[in-house]
Amino acid sequence: MLFGAHLIKKVANEAYILENQWSLLKEVKATTNNNIEALADVPADSPWFSGHFPGEPILPGIALVYIVKQAIIEEALKKGTQLQLRLLRRIRFTQPVRPGDTLSISINYEDTGENILFSFKVINKENVVSSGQIAAKKING
Template identity: 95%
Template structure:
């Protein structure tokens, strides 16, 4: 497992144990066969802002990747598939996300049979704030 994917898994497990207060995901829907669209709200009282940064709150990059991971997992579970995310590549954070922002997430994916490659963009007010690729493996079905 690569360092980045290991970190995401660790954070995801910790966030799960702490409850839904960490979840920013609002809605997930498949728009076409190989596309997932999602919305996320970023409330000012989100625990993600704790310590990031006093007087100038910015959503940490790990939270953006976690939102994408949540959308991927939720859509897979709707289809009866469980996934193991194991690789993060080309992750970019291009603009800060602040309290009160609403994010649109666009995820395109290709199932090669062995792996699934997810390419994502997180958009705030028509500006891409994060992008990258996540590779996953089916662990059933």
């Protein structure tokens, strides 16, 4: 049993390290009842740039969606709510994000009781670089 418990703890610790290695979020806060604001830094040594693209690094679109997902989940957990993300809709990537950029994330949401629809914009230097919607279902709270 000790070996099993030790192994579970080690795997959980490694998962935590990996999750934080990929995280770009710097700050998340709820500004009103239906709004979340976040900041993200994009360091040049981020693993997101690995192979994307040598000599001309561009943050992959999935990284932008991941940042938004992290902000949503973090704010929900502060309220004691767990979410199951169900749908990505109208996702747009309009400008490249490069190493050294700082991103502002603005998320508005509509809570219908069991489901929540999040509409987001990711902004870099006053330009929208990504936008879209994420639908989620509450699995508690």
